[in-house]
Amino acid sequence: MKSTLLKFEEFVGKYVDEDVHQFRHGLVIDDACPSEWIQKVQKIRLSLPLDSKRPTVDRRFFRDDEKCITAMIENIVGDVLESHGYRSKSFDIYCNKYLRILEYNRKGAELLPHTDGTKTCEDTNRKSSHTLLLFLSDCELGGCTVIMDGEGDWSKQSNLIVKEECLFSHDDANGQPGQQQISCNRNIDHITLGVQPRCSRIFLFPHKWPHAGEMCDNIPKIVLRAELTLVEIET
Structure with a gap:
């Protein structure tokens, strides 16, 4: 399993919920989903x-x-927290049962910049804090999930194309957990990072991180979207 903790220090307190118990980082997770389970999801x-x-x-x-x-999903996120030095049992990790599968079947399709709202579980009254994307297809060109810098007119951008220097890559080729410290290299498109769709890759980030979907070139782009509660348990 390969996992990378994404620390956008400039976003903390501005785009993350004011709740001090909320997990404030993002995660990119590869090679954690059993192939049999992915086939079941498909x-x-x-x-x-x-x-x-x-x-x-x-x-x-x-x-x-x-x-x-x-x-x-809950088990994978818990295991990854442990691998990064967090005690998973000290966090409330809960995935809302209402899931959406998004399928981009037309070249040039994109998702305009936005932030996500919270969802409250009707069964447990848990309030979601993070968006989780499970990619179910590979896109070698285009289709990245893009994290915006949140400055100025970031919300007005469209026709986004991620430059190579902004594409996500694991720091450690041996698959050990890494920490990727992202500096906001602002450019005309306000793009900070682009996470490429790769089948079974998970991308988790706080709802309030500004993000968008890069224009699709390789299609289809297929992604399962879930809302996750990921907050530290008060003791």
Whole structure:
């Protein structure tokens, strides 16, 4: 398993919830999802009806009452926290059962810059803090999830293309947990980082990190989106 902790120190306190107990960083996780489980997720995806009401992205919706997807997500995030020196049992790690699968099937499709809102679980009353993306396809060109610098007119950007120097890569080729300290190299597009879609890659980040979807070149781009509660338990 390869995992990298993303520390956007300039965002802390400005784009992360004021709750001091919230986990303030992002995570990119590779090679943590068993292939059999990914095949199961794909089978569930293909069994769901396709909603094509939106012009840029098709969607499928899944209510995971039996935790056949969410339990694995919670376990993976817990294991990664442990690998980075956090005690997973000291965090409330909970994945909301309402999942969305987004499918970009048209070249040039993009997701405009925005921040995500919180979702409260109807069963547990937990309030989500993080967005989790599980990529279910590879995109060698385009389709990155883009973290914006949050400055000036970042929300007005469109037709985003990620420059090579902003693409995510693991620091440690041996697969050991790494820490990637991101400096905000501001450019005309306000792009700080682009995370390339890779099948079974997980990208987790706080709801309040400004982000967007780069224009797709390789299609389809398929990603499962979930809301996660990731907060430190008060003792």
